[in-house]
Amino acid sequence: MFEKILLPAIGETLYMSLTATFLAVLLGFIPAIMLILSDEDGLKPNAKLYRSLDVVINTLRSFPFIILMIILFPVTKMIIGKSIGTTAAIVPLTIGAAPFIARLIESALKEVDKGVVEAAKSFGASNFQIIFKVMIVEALPGIISTITLTLITVVGFSAMAGAVGGGGLGDVAIKYGYYRFQTDVMIYTVMALIVLVQFFQSLGDYIYKITKK
């Protein structure tokens, strides 16, 4: 059972959540920086841009994941070529996680001491340099925490990927454990998930510690 069911499921979960988180970080960074720039006391205040991004992010975040997945079928098909399967599940996972990550990175960047930003301005740093050489460097521990948090949330979301044939641990738990009353499989998958989440959290904490001075 372990080799046939559990091991591939762990592989699928890791594949979906790691890829989706990675892509979500890339995708979420851009709006996060635009939010920080256009904020009222940002480097280039722009109320209109801020408001529209704000609305888009809030809208995306209000969708229940399972619904988002269904709505995104056409988009997924366009990108991957099909709308079911493990790889296909990565699309909604990414789009579900990106606004979450954008918000969290925004708040991590907002935590950066305003005085440091002002000091950077005072010695003639450009906005680009202030964002990339000062703010992101200072906010790195916060951003690491953000990524850890997102990764674990995505592991949770990926359980629902079973609905589109995505596979993964969550899918196994529902299929075998719930529908077929195989309690032992249920317990194993949950244990595997616990270990996975523990591992990600410890790794995240470890990296946080290294980066935090």
Place this chain on the structure above:
Amino acid sequence: MIIVKNLDKYFGKEKVLNNISLEINKGDIFALVGHSGAGKSTLLRCINGLENYGIGTLKVFDKEIKELKKDELREFRKNVGMIFQHFSLMQRKTVYENIALPMQLWKYDKKEIDKKVMELLELVGLSNKKDSYPSQLSGGQKQRVAIARALTLDPKILLSDEATSALDPNTTASILELLKKINEKLGITIVIVTHEMDVVKSIAQKAILLEHGNIIGSGYIEDLFLQPDEKMKKFLGEEEVVPETGINIRLHFPKEIAQYSIVTHMARTLNIDFNIVWGKLEKINTHVIGSLVINIEEKDEENVTEYLNEKNMRWEKA
């Protein structure tokens, strides 16, 4: 070097600076003094363009700051270093990296950066701390790092925004010593913003006093503190209690004659008695200035005033 004329500034509808004019010369240590909310930090930030201003002119090196374009402003800021109340250092960079940052951003050569950083670490006395992180330093040490960082691009002006307000008195004194050294050794013009009178007295040569965005006093420190007018007295929060009978005469002791024993000499010469009812001596920069109120009987008034005029004393009835 810095010329401000009829400058007004609004935050929304609120006027925070009203008709400010001042001139700061090369090599000055100039203080902008006021209570919190007086507009002094805002005025300081106008000098390096961190704040803009509406009406009036502000020229530094003959350049009108508000007319500078974005890149010109960045270039201009190389010439104006700044230090802050809460040090504003990057927590995730070492002392060395913090000081090197401005030069790195301006793409200086690595060797040149290293040389300059080492030189500045020496100047601020932190050579042994170069690999420490700000969280491992005391407040005074952090401010020294910030000072070193502000000097990396060889500025001609250093702006100090309440740089000693978060420090204890001894540390404050040592930071002021350092600023004085920088002023004398490197010939850098220093503009300090502070609400601490002791800071002004110990370091500045000239000052303006700001209240609610208005200049209520300006000039050389000695003059400002020696013969404070009503506004200034209120500003300093000084109040003296003097007798209501007889005549009170306030004597001012400017720096030249502060040490002279004019009071006892007068008593002996005129052979009169009087009470000393109030007095104060203060150290300003390296000079001592002071004032004294004596209470004399009415019949002696003529003799005393005559004597004081003869000795060229500065006095007034209190």
